[in-house]
Amino acid sequence: MKTPEHQDLAELLPAPAERDLPPHRHRHHKERLLHAIDADRRSPAFVRRLARPAFAVPLAATAVAGALVVTTLTGGHDGSRPPAERVPLADAGPQRASVLLDRIAAVALKSGTKPVRDDQYVYVRSVATETVHIKPVEAGGLKQREDWFSQESRPSNDVGVFREDGKFVTIHGADNHPAGIDRPTYQWLASLPTDPDALYQRLRKETRPIKGVDFDQTVFDTIGTLLWSGVMPPRTEAALYKAAAKIPGVVTMRDAADADGRHGVAIAREDRQLGQRTEWVFDKKSLTYLGQRTYLTRTDEWGKAGTLVRATAILERAVVDRARQIP
Template identity: 30%
Template sequence: MDDLREIRTVLAKPEPSPEVVARRRRQLHAAMSGRAPRRRARLLLVPVAAAAVAAAVVVAVARPGGPPPAVTTARDVLLVAATTAERTPEGSGTYWHITVTVGSRPPSEYWYRRDGQFWIKGKGLKGEGKLFRFTTKSQPFIVGPLRMSFDELRGLPVDEDALYTRLRSAIADGDVRTSAGAPSESDLDGFTVETLVSLVSEAPVSPQVRAAAYRALASRPGVTDLGETDDGRRLRIPMHGGDREVVVDPETARVRNTPVWAPLTGGLAFTTTGEGATIDAEWTDELPAE
């Protein structure tokens, strides 16, 4: 059946057994079937390009009398997000435009050129709501504790294991320090996960690299699903400095209404008002008028 092949593609790498496929279908159905009517309508009205992903999320009802479905795992959520990311057209343009919206407040916006030059606009930022250009020399993008050029970001591995290894090795070889000195093995793992979160949050990587980052997160121990929200799934993710809650929408493969994210300015960002931040990013050829 087409839907069964789709589930195999979305939920497993390598291909799972039929029993695992059936169990994950029941899990995702149980998790998604409890949404409010408005949320279910969104699933029914997905664009044609996302229909395959929706088919993987909204799956057949378990047979009457069968065993109760298990709780959806964080791995399931992240693997669905990975497939969404891989199938979402990237677009093109001169500037990588990032919009960060917290609650009902005006958004903060960032426009990055491939050489690292960037512009910002938003209350509380330089320029106080007016477009402001940083006139410093070209600089690399900051992802987690790493500084990477645009070409280095675009050249990251599209295999999740190779991606994790590449990032961890770069952090180990770089000038990264903690309060205790050189990072420990657990520090390196935490920094690497933080970098993966940056790749899925704001970094101008290809859809294939973003998908690999989601799959690498799915394979990390301690990543836990905390349940449904109006904007996605709440996930507890171990990073450097402790566990953090990040909200991922598997339908868009974006970080939405989340209290924690990893911006291109480096490190982690947190909301302080109890409201979550929604991150949108796309290529554009336009800068707003100053």
């Protein structure tokens, strides 16, 4: 028998049949939402009837732009298990992130990314951990996925196509869904201010809060998703890194690993309300973006500190001329 709380949760989550949100992003936000709801219930201000949050989840995928440009990122992926079920917490210690973010921004300025046409698609081949248990959290094996994301800048319900387990699935957005923070096309990203202060304020204005989640963390996650999934001019990308440095609590970690087991440095932030730290992982030499991971930072009913919640890795990315085209 469903409790009122189960009913509230069912109403909060999108209907799975609509496919308006890629499954890996839906799982990520479901995990964070469940944790937020549980934390909210333990507070004196718990309100049984929770407001429906708007999941501001960009749907395009990262690429080095061009008519047909392919980047392959090698690693130790064997498709079976995540790189580690526990994340060591004995890092030498977090440091202020502004210096590393300035270095990453300088690399982004030299990337030479070219404009992407509205009629093109961004192709991404990635891996991510599957969640096999939510409470206590347990990240299972890795699953490969391919995405083709439409770059149509006009209002459209053509979001793209993904392939998982050998099956193609069309991703449908809302009718005439405009380009924006929920659907960040190249043209929309190119329209953002390149002054870091102005960009930071713009993102804070357009990021929608999730009940029970630290808003600064939500802004951090929004920027992280844009960096993971957005094809943008070099100046815009550089500005995003510098805007991230303005978020309170953002630090540098000297060692981190993506879902493919590749180690690098990380830009990280801890959501102390949820007891989770999210890290953007970059190659130590080239400062190339590799992926993300999230893990628990305290021991509670959700699991032991250091337990991996989720990890992702980009293995290949390209700009192609049509959906389902393989680079």
